[in-house]
Amino acid sequence: MTHLRPFHSLALAGALLLISCLIAGCTAPVKSPAGMEATPRCASEEIVFLTEEIYPLSYTGTKGTPEGQSVQVIQELSRRLNCSSRIEIRVWSDAYETALATPGYALFPTARTPEREREFAWAGPIATFDYVLYATKDSGIALQSLEAARNAGTIAVVERDARHDFLIGNQFTNIRAYSTDAECLDALLNGSVSLWVGSSATTPETLRRKGIPESALVPVYSLLRIEPFIAFNRETAPATVRAYQDTLDAMKADGTFARITGSSTHVPPSPAGAGDRAALASQTLLPAFSALVGTRIHGISAAMETLAITGERESGDWDQIRPLLVRLEAEYPEARFWYARPDGSYYTTVDNLTSANIRDRSYFPGVLAGKTSIGTIVVSKSTGKYTAIVAVPVRAEGRVIGILGTSVYCDSLEEAIFRDFMPPEGYYAFAVDSEGMPVIDSLPQRIFSLDESARPQVVGMQEGQVRYRDEGALHEAVFMTEDVTGWKVAIGWRA
Numbered sequence: 001m002t003h004l005r006p007f008h009s010l011a012l013a014g015a016l017l018l019i020s021c022l023i024a025g026c027t028a029p030v031k032s033p034a035g036m037e038a039t040p041r042c043a044s045e046e047i048v049f050l051t052e053e054i055y056p057l058s059y060t061g062t063k064g065t066p067e068g069q070s071v072q073v074i075q076e077l078s079r080r081l082n083c084s085s086r087i088e089i090r091v092w093s094d095a096y097e098t099a100l101a102t103p104g105y106a107l108f109p110t111a112r113t114p115e116r117e118r119e120f121a122w123a124g125p126i127a128t129f130d131y132v133l134y135a136t137k138d139s140g141i142a143l144q145s146l147e148a149a150r151n152a153g154t155i156a157v158v159e160r161d162a163r164h165d166f167l168i169g170n171q172f173t174n175i176r177a178y179s180t181d182a183e184c185l186d187a188l189l190n191g192s193v194s195l196w197v198g199s200s201a202t203t204p205e206t207l208r209r210k211g212i213p214e215s216a217l218v219p220v221y222s223l224l225r226i227e228p229f230i231a232f233n234r235e236t237a238p239a240t241v242r243a244y245q246d247t248l249d250a251m252k253a254d255g256t257f258a259r260i261t262g263s264s265t266h267v268p269p270s271p272a273g274a275g276d277r278a279a280l281a282s283q284t285l286l287p288a289f290s291a292l293v294g295t296r297i298h299g300i301s302a303a304m305e306t307l308a309i310t311g312e313r314e315s316g317d318w319d320q321i322r323p324l325l326v327r328l329e330a331e332y333p334e335a336r337f338w339y340a341r342p343d344g345s346y347y348t349t350v351d352n353l354t355s356a357n358i359r360d361r362s363y364f365p366g367v368l369a370g371k372t373s374i375g376t377i378v379v380s381k382s383t384g385k386y387t388a389i390v391a392v393p394v395r396a397e398g399r400v401i402g403i404l405g406t407s408v409y410c411d412s413l414e415e416a417i418f419r420d421f422m423p424p425e426g427y428y429a430f431a432v433d434s435e436g437m438p439v440i441d442s443l444p445q446r447i448f449s450l451d452e453s454a455r456p457q458v459v460g461m462q463e464g465q466v467r468y469r470d471e472g473a474l475h476e477a478v479f480m481t482e483d484v485t486g487w488k489v490a491i492g493w494r495a
Contacts, residue, residue, distance in 0.1 A: 046084040047236070048105045049074050050095035053180060055205040057109050057127055057228075060089055070109045072260045073126050073248070074230070080247050091179050093160040103235040109228030111162030115169065121236050123245040124229030127261065128445060129201035131163050133221040136188060141195065143221040145336075146170055146384045147351035153194025156184035163197040166223065170384055171356065181206050189216070197223065223384050225411075227447055253472025278465060281427065281491040282478040289429045289491060292421050293440075294484040296413065297390065300332055300406055301374055301484065304392045308404050316394075316402050318347045325349050325404075334412030336383060339394075340403040342368060348382050356381035367391045367403050375485030377410070377433045386410040388439065388485065414440035423491065430477075431487045432458065439487055458488050467495065 051058040051070065061067035066087040078085040090098070099107035100119055107120070109127050133149060135141040143149050150172055157164045159177035167175050176193055178184045185206055188196040196217075198206070207214055232241050251257040307324055318339060325337035326349050340346035344359025358364055358381060363373035376389045387407035394402040423429050423442055430441035430448050436455035441448040450458060454468035463480040477492035 045104055049087045050090055050099050050107050052092040054202050069261045070126055077244055077247050081243055092158055096160050099233055103233050105233050107231040110231040111226050112229045113162055115165055120231035121234055121241045122229045123241055125227035127228050129199050130225050131223040132198055132200055132219045134196045134198050134217045135220045137218050141220050144350045145382050147354045147382050156187045156193040156196040249472035277493055278478055285491045286478055289421055290480055290482050290489045292417055293489055294482050298484045301390050303328055304390055304404050308392045308394050334416050335406040335408045337406045354382055363389055363391055367393050368400055370400055380407045410439055418442050427491055427493050429491055431489045433487055
């Protein structure tokens with residue numbers, strides 16, 4: 001897991017769903033063979049699903065028809081729902097604009113980003129892969145941060161793709177947009193650009209189709225993990241979108257999704273043995289997990305607070321502060337340490353003075369006012385990764401002259417936590433922030449997120465037990481509020 005965190009569909013009230021279904025002309029709900037909950041059928045309108053050449057997810061087959069893992073998922077969804085639909089492969093920018101503007105169209109596989117959230121209606125996820133910066137093997141390029149990537153030459157990216165949006169959102173100006181990944185690769189190989197934002201799912205095949213060995217490229221920086229969705233035009237009937245989501249969940253629960261994509265959905269079995277599952281989870285597993293999370297973050301926080309009262313920090317001289325932060329990074333490799341000025345400009349141990357500014361961060365005014373901030377989840381402006389912020393004020397002569405901070409990478413924190421804490425078979429552990437969005441979880445190669453019905457319960461209570469659906473199966477979890485971060489930590493299991 002890590003960590004482009006998913007943004008899930010807005011919850012629909014039961015009455016609204018029923019009314020929408022009637023307006024759209026849905027037929028009566030039916031029971032699935034496995035006894036799953038009733039799933040509404042599609043509206044009578046045809047849906048045109050648009051995609052791009054992005055092997056192995058979607059591509060033009062030898063017979064000239066769309067093929068690929070995501071294509072098969074769409075076909076199976078439409079078959080189960082008896083929907084009238086067709087699939088077309090287009091250049092990405094054209095597909096995106098058409099689905100955005102034209103009722104009756106949908107786009108897949110599509111990264112669900114904050115910028116796109118309100119533009120479409122969503123069902124998914126239907127895959128998982130990573131976005132990676134690639135260079136040629138003889139380029140000599142080595143990157144440790146996004147800041148370094150901003151100064152590493154021109155970057156090739158597919159126009160209007162989520163990767164393009166990511167670079168623009170992180171203030172990159174060294175971008176050259178192309179229509180396809182194949183064109184991006186050509187530009188990288190002929191020296192027109194220095195880097196290419198590729199995908200771990202598609203780059204091997206893009207290379208193979210051009211007869212280029214994988215060793216010709218080297219991954220120099222991993223940007224983020226993506227779980228792509230189906231993006232329906234906003235005017236699609238809510239009941240239709242819900243039908244696709246419910247049926248996708250059913251496919252994951254009965255194993256069809258895993259057979260099509262060649263991956264596991266990683267739904268743990270129900271805990272084996274007799275006894276009260278909740279009792280073991282709440283009395284033994286949850287306190288241990290919470291303590292481990294709190295200890296790790298508290299250790300970083302305590303080190304920061306100690307450093308904030310040392311003599312070197314009083315001058316605000318980065319040359320004196322940097323060696324202290326370098327030593328902390330050696331002790332806490334899951335974190336990137338930094339020092340910020342009151343105007344929001346900041347230094348990191350890798351980039352020194354960066355070109356970004358953090359004065360717009362929600363925690364920044366409070367720390368400038370003298371309050372320590374622990375556990376706020378943001379996308380790091382220096383690395384592009386989801387991070388937990390620990391920030392402490394630096395004072396001199398009774399006033400705050402700067403901020404010592406660290407961005408604790410959620411993926412690295414997760415790895416460190418679950419090296420020491422392994423839930424028994426059938427259980428899994430996770431933590432969400434104050435808004436119920438994922439921070440870490442123990443499920444391999446997944447980004448776990450509470451469904452819309454369970455999230456308010458977890459966020460609104462200090463501790464408790466909750467039931468929810470995940471990938472078509474019913475789950476339960478016990479949770480509590482971790483003292484240091486304020487995160488909700490939980491132990492879950494399949495009911």
